[in-house]
Amino acid sequence: MELEYRYDGSTDGLLCAMADAIKRKERPKIMAGPGEAGLLFADRIHQVQTDEARADEVITYFQKKASKEAARNLLYCLAGPFCSMELELLAYYRMGLKWGRGVDRHHADPVVHAVHQAARNVGREIHRFKGLLRFRKMQDGLYWAPFEPDHDIISALAPHFRARLSDQHWMMHDMRRHRAVVWDGKRLYAELEPEKLLKNNPVAEEEEAMQQLWKTFFSSVTIEGRKNSKLQARCMPLRYWRWLPELV
Amino acid sequence: MGIEDKMAVLADAAKYDASCSSSGSNRKGATGATLPSGCCHSWTPDGRCVSLLKILLSNVCIYDCAYCINRCGNDVPRATFTVEEVVNLTVEFYRRNYIEGLFLSSGVFVSPDHTMEQLMRVARTLREEKRFGGYIHLKAIPGASMELIDRAGRYADRVSVNIELPSSVSLAKLAPQKKKDDIIRPMAYIGEHWKQAKAERKKNRKAPRFAPAGHSTQMIVGATPESDKHILDLSQNLYDSYSLKRVYFSAYIPINTNESRLPVLPMPPLLREHRLYQADWLLRMYKFKAHELLSESEPNLDPQLDPKAGWALRNFQHFPIEINTADYEWLLRVPGVGVLSAKRILSARRNSNLDFSHLKRIGVVLKRAQYFITCNGKFSAGIRLSSTSVRRALLLKDKPSAKAEQLQLF
Numbered sequence: 001m002e003l004e005y006r007y008d009g010s011t012d013g014l015l016c017a018m019a020d021a022i023k024r025k026e027r028p029k030i031m032a033g034p035g036e037a038g039l040l041f042a043d044r045i046h047q048v049q050t051d052e053a054r055a056d057e058v059i060t061y062f063q064k065k066a067s068k069e070a071a072r073n074l075l076y077c078l079a080g081p082f083c084s085m086e087l088e089l090l091a092y093y094r095m096g097l098k099w100g101r102g103v104d105r106h107h108a109d110p111v112v113h114a115v116h117q118a119a120r121n122v123g124r125e126i127h128r129f130k131g132l133l134r135f136r137k138m139q140d141g142l143y144w145a146p147f148e149p150d151h152d153i154i155s156a157l158a159p160h161f162r163a164r165l166s167d168q169h170w171m172m173h174d175m176r177r178h179r180a181v182v183w184d185g186k187r188l189y190a191e192l193e194p195e196k197l198l199k200n201n202p203v204a205e206e207e208e209a210m211q212q213l214w215k216t217f218f219s220s221v222t223i224e225g226r227k228n229s230k231l232q233a234r235c236m237p238l239r240y241w242r243w244l245p246e247l248v
Numbered sequence: 249m250g251i252e253d254k255m256a257v258l259a260d261a262a263k264y265d266a267s268c269s270s271s272g273s274n275r276k277g278a279t280g281a282t283l284p285s286g287c288c289h290s291w292t293p294d295g296r297c298v299s300l301l302k303i304l305l306s307n308v309c310i311y312d313c314a315y316c317i318n319r320c321g322n323d324v325p326r327a328t329f330t331v332e333e334v335v336n337l338t339v340e341f342y343r344r345n346y347i348e349g350l351f352l353s354s355g356v357f358v359s360p361d362h363t364m365e366q367l368m369r370v371a372r373t374l375r376e377e378k379r380f381g382g383y384i385h386l387k388a389i390p391g392a393s394m395e396l397i398d399r400a401g402r403y404a405d406r407v408s409v410n411i412e413l414p415s416s417v418s419l420a421k422l423a424p425q426k427k428k429d430d431i432i433r434p435m436a437y438i439g440e441h442w443k444q445a446k447a448e449r450k451k452n453r454k455a456p457r458f459a460p461a462g463h464s465t466q467m468i469v470g471a472t473p474e475s476d477k478h479i480l481d482l483s484q485n486l487y488d489s490y491s492l493k494r495v496y497f498s499a500y501i502p503i504n505t506n507e508s509r510l511p512v513l514p515m516p517p518l519l520r521e522h523r524l525y526q527a528d529w530l531l532r533m534y535k536f537k538a539h540e541l542l543s544e545s546e547p548n549l550d551p552q553l554d555p556k557a558g559w560a561l562r563n564f565q566h567f568p569i570e571i572n573t574a575d576y577e578w579l580l581r582v583p584g585v586g587v588l589s590a591k592r593i594l595s596a597r598r599n600s601n602l603d604f605s606h607l608k609r610i611g612v613v614l615k616r617a618q619y620f621i622t623c624n625g626k627f628s629a630g631i632r633l634s635s636t637s638v639r640r641a642l643l644l645k646d647k648p649s650a651k652a653e654q655l656q657l658f
Contacts, residue, residue, distance in 0.1 A: 102599075105595040105599060106596065106599055107592040107595065107596040108596045108599075108600065108602055108606035108609055108610055109599075110609070113609040127285075127287070130283065130287050131287045131288050131290070131299075131345075132290070134345055134346070135343065135344045135345050136344070137343075137344070143343065143344070145345070163276065164279075164280050164281040165279070165280075165343065165345075166278070166279075167278050167279055168279075168343060212252065213252060213337070214344075214346050216256050217255055217301070218290065218292060218298065220255065220256050220260040220263065221259050221260070221262070221263040221296075222263070223263055223296070225516055226295070226296075226501075226518065227293055227294050228293070228295035229293050229295075230295075231294075231295025232291045232294070232295050235288070236290065236291045246290055246346075247290075
């Protein structure tokens with residue numbers, strides 16, 4: 001039986017699709033988002049209903065059955081471009097339910113390998129931005145951090161900065177996805193209209209001097225005799241440079 | 249002198265310190281916290297990472313060490329930060345997420361004790377007044393009193409002393425005012441205290457910390473005639489006797505060109521430095537001992553091959569090993585298998601027998617490993633097994649670059 005699942009392309013939609021497959025004991029040949037090609041001769045097409053609360057349950061259930069790490073792997077994969085690996089994610093989900101915390105020991109398995117690889121890419125970018133995010137002080141005291149990550153990592157990144165910059169008012173701003181997270185000293189929340197906080201709010205007076213000091217430091221610690229720009233670009237890809245004051 | 253100019257002078261003067269690690273400490277303050285894994289914030293055009301605000305408190309120095317840019321005989325602009333300036337810079341940079349913390353060193357001005365006291369004051373102000381929880385690395389000034397070093401260790405995450413040169417003969421020649429004892433004594437003291445404080449904290453979690461990220465040291469490679477064997481034996485010794493976390497090597501860059509005690513090199517011995525770091529990794533992570541890597545008859549590392557492959561070729565009678573049965577220690581000794589892949593092999597083979605395609609997925613570099621392993625008794629390289637033919641094959645695979653040939657130094 002050739003079975004096709006169609007979902008709305010969102011992460012929540014995919015999680016619900018996975019839950020459907022488990023519950024109905026079905027093995028779809030394809031799980032496609034909107035606009036993606038389906039099967040040529042599908043015997044049946046199942047339309048998945050997206051339900052946010054249900055998607056959350058899917059993750060919690062998986063964490064209970066498999067492990068915290070496995071649930072994190074799944075979430076990281078969902079933060080990346082997952083549109084071609086839906087079936088692998090479903091297989092990984094199944095394996096997690098079956099094997100419990102042992103699932104991540106199967107390093108040689110193609111499915112586990114693919115999931116680990118994708119999760120690692122996202123994890124790497126999260127770690128990178130722990131270093132590469134730059135805050136700018138605005139006139140009203142807000143520290144604004146614009147960035148353009150490849151993956152949707154803003155919510156995974158925010159707790160790190162809550163822990164270290166807890167006594168200042170800041171906003172992380174994913175310029176590519178137009179999403180923002182704000183910490184106001186007490187609460188961490190998603191800001192739907194980041195532009196509102198930036199309106200009539202230019203950078204603070206001392207900001208330019210501080211950036212200049214940072215640039216001076218940056219150029220002074222370079223050792224000319226060891227110049228290796230290729231290594232620099234490998235560690236810090238050029239697409240990230242736009243928001244780094246020391247490199248613009 | 250304005251703060252901008254001071255920054256230019258004092259960051260420039262600090263850049264030859266190799267250490268930039270910010271790992272190994274777990275701390276949280278009102279402003280700032282450390283990340284146990286460490287974190288790089290930027291990379292300079294020389295490819296080195298920027299993780300800490302690496303500056304000198306002052307580049308005024310009463311010593312006249314031949315290799316150092318800040319020696320008193322040099323005609324360079326001199327500057328000194330005040331304690332408040334350093335504290336402010338650190339906090340402001342930290343708030344913008346430019347840095348992970350502070351790495352503060354200094355030239356020796358007035359006296360070793362006076363300098364050490366100033367360094368300690370910066371760390372104390374950051375911790376006590378600013379409630380700063382980021383990473384702090386302080387240099388211990390050779391010749392400073394142990395009491396001051398003890399106080400520095402209470403505020404800093406790492407306190408370290410540079411051994412500068414690999415032997416006391418070289419030290420006497422190039423840095424006559426620094427005594428070997430002035431360097432070894434604080435090193436031993438820090439190592440001892442670090443161990444004690446760690447043990448105390450296991451019993452009582454409120455016991456005071458002492459440099460929780462441990463200590464490190466640095467030596468210049470290529471300025472003096474010591475062999476690689478001498479350097480690695482010394483490193484091994486430092487790890488064993490003083491519980492160091494890291495030994496850094498810095499390829500000698502001729503700064504003081506008018507100095508007759510130093511050799512003239514066409515370019516810094518970067519490849520040699522790289523090979524030494526590879527060997528150092530084998531000591532720390534792969535359970536190798538220095539005497540296994542080099543011998544009296546072969547006192548220098550092979551510039552063409554990495555030290556692990558070199559060791560495996562010299563001990564070829566132990567290979568090939570069977571991936572599905574070999575124990576962890578032996579997996580670690582296979583060229584192309586790292587700590588991570590060795591651990592993955594251990595856990596993956598509990599589920600199924602492994603073949604070459606599995607190994608590739610696990611992350612083993614088969615390009616190198618294929619000559620040294622079998623999977624279920626199969627050998628895949630398809631060449632005659634002898635150390636000379638494998639050596640030839642390995643060299644063919646990683647094409648030796650033009651830099652691979654290092655010129656004779658002496």
